[in-house]
Every structure is written in structure tokens, then in C-alpha cells.
Amino acid sequence: MTVGVLALQGDFREHANVLRTLGADVTLVRRPEELAAIDGLVIPGGESSVMDKLARTFGLAEPLRARIRGGLPVYGTCAGLIMLADSVLDAIAGQESLGGLDVVVRRNAFGSQTQSFETDLDIPELGDVPVHAVFIRGPVVESVGRNARALATLADGRVVAVEQGNLLGTSFHPEITGEHRFHEYFLGKVRARTLAA
Numbered sequence: 683m684t685v686g687v688l689a690l691q692g693d694f695r696e697h698a699n700v701l702r703t704l705g706a707d708v709t710l711v712r713r714p715e716e717l718a719a720i721d722g723l724v725i726p727g728g729e730s731s732v733m734d735k736l737a738r739t740f741g742l743a744e745p746l747r748a749r750i751r752g753g754l755p756v757y758g759t760c761a762g763l764i765m766l767a768d769s770v771l772d773a774i775a776g777q778e779s780l781g782g783l784d785v786v787v788r789r790n791a792f793g794s795q796t797q798s799f800e801t802d803l804d805i806p807e808l809g810d811v812p813v814h815a816v817f818i819r820g821p822v823v824e825s826v827g828r829n830a831r832a833l834a835t836l837a838d839g840r841v842v843a844v845e846q847g848n849l850l851g852t853s854f855h856p857e858i859t860g861e862h863r864f865h866e867y868f869l870g871k872v873r874a875r876t877l878a879a
């Protein structure tokens with residue numbers, strides 16, 4: 683089971699470390715050829731507009747879209763969630779996402795005063811212990827389409843984690859808090875798909 687981490691920009695090293703801790707073989711993905719061998723992909727946090735530009739420059743965007751359409755399990759955190767969203771509000775001019783997740787996200791949704799904050803989230807799918815979530819200029823999921831479902835909401839009801847089949851996205855960053863349950867949940871999808879193949 684080989685898991686790719688999109689390594690164009692952002693905190694890909696942190697994701698690679700968590701995945702290795704959980705026993706996965708990790709490949710850093712920067713070129714289209716590196717996509718062929720992976721059974722799953724993590725898209726890290728960072729800056730989605732830069733990641734988008736680099737993905738297109740390196741010829742990765744279209745092959746990535748094709749793999750996502752083909753059912754590749756993908757987990758996006760923060761900028762990674764923005765990359766997976768079908769629709770992005772407050773994008774910079776010309777910014778594109780890869781799409782796949784039937785959601786509308788808004789970039790930098792928490793405003794300049796509270797760009798970063800931490801909170802605990804109840805996520806029944808991941809067990810009884812709340813998930814400690816760190817938000818760093820994160821997006822919010824403004825609407826969840828009929829193909830996707832919310833996994834976590836803030837106390838005010840705003841959606842910050844979503845799932846759609848093999849796709850998973852969080853507005854926050856489990857890779858920097860020692861929280862491994864999202865990565866385990868994602869690896870479960872990778873494993874299930876590898877066994878089914």
C-alpha cells in the first residue's frame with residue numbers, strides 16, 4: 683500500500699511523518715509519473731492558489747483529476763480541502779480547484795482577527811474522544827451537496843470536515859497535533875480499495 687503526499691508546497695512533510703508512523707509506504711508526489719504507483723493521496727495544507735498554479739505548471743492537475751474521478755482515496759487538509767472542493771468562494775482570480783467533493787468552500791473564512799484558533803470537535807465516526815482541531819487561515823464548508831456529507835461542525839453549525847465516498851476533507855490540520863485518527867480513517871479507505879482491486 684503506497685500513499686502519495688502531494689509535495690508541491692505546504693506541510694507535506696508533517697503528513698508524510700504521520701502516514702509513516704501508521705505504517706504506510708509514502709511517496710512524495712511532484713510529477714505526473716509519480717501518480718501511477720499510488721493507492722491513495724494526501725493533499726496538505728499550504729496555500730491553495732500556489733498549489734493550483736504549481737499543479738498546472740507541472741502537468742499534474744489533469745492526471746490528478748482523472749485519478750480522483752477513478753476513485754482514488756484522497757484526503758485534503760485545509761488548502762487540500764480547497765483543492766478537492768467542486769466550488770471555491772473567495773478564490774484569487776483564475777484559481778482552479780481539482781474538484782471531486784460536492785461542496786462549496788470559502789477560503790480564509792475565519793477572517794483576519796481569528797485566522798488561527800483551536801477547538802475540540804465531536805466526530806462520532808472517530809470515536810468518543812473529541813478531536814483537537816487547529817485552524818490556520820482555514821476554509822469553511824459553506825454548503826454540502828447531496829453527494830457529500832458533513833463529518834464535523836463547529837458549535838455554531840459551520841461545517842469543517844466532509845466525506846464523499848473515498849474523498850475526505852478537513853478545514854483543520856490533524857497532521858500537526860499528534861491526532862492520527864483522520865489519517866487512520868483515510869488509510870482504512872485506501873486499504874479497502876486495495877483489497878477490492
Ligand SMILES: NC(=O)CC[C@H](N)C(=O)O
Nearest residue numbers: 727728729730760761819
Ligand atoms: N493552512 C492552510 O492550508 C491555509 C489555506 C489557505 N488560506 C488557502 O487559501 O489555501
